[in-house]
Ligand SMILES: [Zn+2]
């Protein structure tokens with residue numbers, strides 16, 4: 001089955017909160033960057049979304065948009081996407097956040113923890129995640145890369161480890177990249193990009209939301225990745241939930257390609273290699289490739305003793321002078337007993 005990938009941005013602001021973009025400017029910037037999808041997440045308001053349907057690129061379906069909001073509180077920032085109504089967050093406290101997340105779920109919204117390790121007070125009140133979530137099944141994703149140059153930030157490493165800890169505890173939870181876009185960037189800025197992977201040739205609002213909810217996406221500093229497990233004529237991909245036995249002795253097929261996004265083409269990428277984990281066990285590491293000039297493919301056969309939990313891939317390398325850093329982080333295929 002042919003698969004289609006769509007670069008999207010799920011964390012962006014306008015003049016309806018503290019961004020510099022008008023709604024129209026944000027959409028135009030997103031289209032020219034190459035995004036196929038965009039979620040508006042102003043601080044504590046979704047008002048800007050009302051302007052979106054009248055923007056030409058939205059009318060023309062050059063870009064698919066969803067509404068959202070960034071709960072901006074003293075105890076953390078939380079992204080809520082496409083809820084049927086704005087759940088009232090104002091009474092949420094560090095020990096009652098589960099109740100509010102559950103209400104978002106009842107309203108068919110998605111929950112993402114934004115920049116969990118950003119510096120909090122007095123630099124940025126509430127930017128650090130201080131909520132004590134009891135049940136991480138209520139969280140759809142953790143934003144492990146926030147804003148520009150995520151590869152240079154210690155917060156990215158802490159957030160990545162925070163995400164892995166939840167995965168290793170058995171939660172089905174994705175990692176995301178949020179540009180936290182507020183204003184036009186300088187030319188030397190690089191950012192993490194979220195790529196949805198779908199079987200559908202056309203992105204719709206429903207596919208956009210479903211892919212985010214199911215974890216059918218990876219995040220990247222540029223290159224694109226195709227990661228598939230093929231077994232007995234069946235194909236499995238990120239976001240699938242399958243029995244371990246269905247993947248055992250299956251063949252992993254991976255293809256990495258240079259970025260297709262103009263703004264990211266010139267950044268230096270070296271010493272690239274691929275890693276695959278079954279839970280916290282590293283089960284495959286490719287050779288290191290000096291550079292990524294064309295397609296890089298890597299295949300291997302999975303063992304016959306996979307453990308329940310997850311299977312996930314990563315591409316690492318040197319990026320703009322940061323050594324041995326995650327370049328692509330794939331969301332898991334979840335394995336059940
Ligand atoms: Zn924030």
Ligand SMILES: [Zn+2]
Pocket residue numbers: 011012013070114180
């Ligand atoms: Zn934000």
